[in-house]
Amino acid sequence: MADKITSRDINYSEWYNDLVLQSGLAEYAAVRGCMVIKPHGWAIWENMKSILDKMFKDTGHVNASFPLLIPKSFLEQEEGHAEGFAKECAVVTHYRLKTDPDRKGKLIVDNESKLEEELIIRPTSETIIWNCYKNWIQSYRDLPILINQWANVMRWEMRTRLFLRTSEFHWQEGHTAHATKEEAVEETVKMLNVYADFMENYMAVPVIKGVKTINERFAGAEDTYCVEALMQDGKALQMGTSHFLGQNFAKAFDVKFLSKEGKLEFAWATSWGVSTRMMGALIMAHSDDNGLIIPPKLAPLHVVIIPIYKNEEQLKTITEKADAIMKALKAKNISVKFDDSDQNKPGWKYAEYELKGVPVRIAMGMRDIENNTVEIARRDTKEKSVVSADGVDAYIENLLNDIQQNIYNKALSYRNNNLHEVNTWDEFQIQIEKGGFISAHWDGTGETEEKIKEETKATIRCIPLDAKEESGVCVYSGKPSERRVLFARAY
């Protein structure tokens, strides 16, 4: 059994770290800022991937794979992009080690293997992909190109946190090319909606869809759409972004096509991505001081059955009954594990599976056998109930749906209770200390945005897509504003 997890109330940040480590999701690697995603963590990520992958394919996208390394000169092509990305990245300068002639068994870099041009481990792949698209796009008939890539990327981060900010991380990056601006904008919004659908209906995390301010835009984008969620400590987390890139990358890499009308035009681009950062959001949105709470739709294991017995004969009787239940559950695509290991007591096992976030636990003892019942405990509310063993598979199928919905409802009600309309700067300063989203008027200038950030550490998370037009005055400058935007302190 793991060490005690710091309580959320005492130190949320330590709670998070303890939880990730002790539930076996991930740990820090020997390489600074990188992590090892352990089997339990990777299994959740695999579930996320396979659901998203299907959603991408259902919306007409195909997968491909582009190189890990990018020539330095590619990053120089798109000015804004270089500013935003080129700076903190892993640089490959040599391609060979050799035995150190002076120290036995040691290796040194072979200076004769210096590369003519340095290579960068991709922080994102717009440049290398648009360099390919240049050869793939000649005519409007070649468009649209709807490609996604599942990949590892690297951004040299100075302050890292497991899943939330690591130097190497895993993600998917969609890169599409279109014949018209309208189509590219439509794609950008379509993928934002796919993300929101996934986050709400699978991760059980309610999100707010919006557009970033110019200050917060992706380097090289004309518009950055985003989905924002609230964590249990009242801080916001950007869950994913979808960028309308205009013709910036087509111009940088000279990607022109012959239009239907016979004119040479630059292609229109989008890119969109979500990453292992979502693992951090999943954990922080739902889990408690006892461990992980994983929505059933993403849980690697749905049900654990724990036998309570005094001797081999009792175990045999319970096992027989458990086998029948397992068979019925598996027929409903519910994954189940029977833990009859004799290394640990039932109480230890209860705690262990709570820590790991298994949504449903069944306990079966001799009294259950006599009464033809089982004891069922749900992970989200910790409620226990004794139910008939007959039809327990149908009961659990309903229960899993109920748990999925309950986890979402709980997160939604927390989010709604922590989203406040604020109309004065005094109010703003008080409210921001309490955490949560603040909906307030803003004068639309980067200057005001910067000042608010300096004074309160709050950033504009987004201009919500559903923000209604509403005349008002900026909460900071008093200048006129046409709609409210969403502020929060954020990860």
Place this chain on the structure above:
Amino acid sequence: MADKITSRDINYSEWYNDLVLQSGLAEYAAVRGCMVIKPHGWAIWENMKSILDKMFKDTGHVNASFPLLIPKSFLEQEEGHAEGFAKECAVVTHYRLKTDPDRKGKLIVDNESKLEEELIIRPTSETIIWNCYKNWIQSYRDLPILINQWANVMRWEMRTRLFLRTSEFHWQEGHTAHATKEEAVEETVKMLNVYADFMENYMAVPVIKGVKTINERFAGAEDTYCVEALMQDGKALQMGTSHFLGQNFAKAFDVKFLSKEGKLEFAWATSWGVSTRMMGALIMAHSDDNGLIIPPKLAPLHVVIIPIYKNEEQLKTITEKADAIMKALKAKNISVKFDDSDQNKPGWKYAEYELKGVPVRIAMGMRDIENNTVEIARRDTKEKSVVSADGVDAYIENLLNDIQQNIYNKALSYRNNNLHEVNTWDEFQIQIEKGGFISAHWDGTGETEEKIKEETKATIRCIPLDAKEESGVCVYSGKPSERRVLFARAY
């Protein structure tokens, strides 16, 4: 439509390259030695991955993810391993670029970001994984650890060929830890058998299972098992390897555990991997001068339906009938595409789908509608037949099984016809020029192995697992030998 593909007879190597490029599987990237795997190629690789992944999970393995970068000092830990791997690899020496003060818009490496210790892009992950296992393994209760990783790796190759040898490639690497030698050896062989099963029953490529000679062993292994196949040009290709690593990595990284008997012991290791190289094997084993031949079990698209029509009304009639067929096929999990694009003529489409290796083509014209028939062409033999539209789904289901089997049989018969027992050095020299495997006696010394390689470019592919004991004399040295080994020129 693509350019003409060089015929296999004229230049096999050019045929391969033309085919990979024109069928849209992959192309060379802007980064030397790296490739872009295009959607059609990646879709086949995804199918391979998902089948293998299920096989690994069915044999008790779980997936995880370890860092891309490895500290240089890790490579120094295991001497043999360092010798074999550390040399040609991508070395990260800095972590920041900065704007060139002298040339506007250019970037240069920031010398202040030099790393204290260089990092290597993983050529394989034994070292970083065993550095983790050190913390994961204390007792026999922690064993076995059965972990697999799907990852990209990099080995700086000077001469590259698409899929067969590229600097960056994709693979899976299993890394297991065991309490006993017996269990580790068993695991090594088990995974070799999983590979052979996959290659024969999904890739339709017959393989010979064997053990590598000491010269050909993986750096750091005590035994390297392998699966070897024959390509259509008579050259062998190593399809995958499974290594028994003994206690070498446990000793290098000090991974000890308390045994059941209460003694501190070093753990036993295996590692095993197959890569995108299998894509090259798949292409070279089956395809022809018209394009790819993909076994149905790996084909991203099973059936294409091409309507033959003169006007919109005819197309409408054909479409209705095709819809019904598509529905029936999809119900049988057979993927199907209806290509009614008006950009190209049917003949162009026939050639295009042959090039891409779609196993079955259905053509439907007005005469088919009148007669309630469809014309079916199979890609492997190019045979055409006109069959009743009623029950065409069942017909195609059988046909796909038949194609899968036929492709395998053809490859098997080619392999068997090109595997010769040879007993004299003269014979050997003549036979090796004809291509294929040579089964011959060898004296068991690395010296003789080297000389044979120098004189004929033939290497010992493996000592087959099923090689029977048979007294003989080495084909080269005349010294005594106890069994035949398998020679070939290889990729």
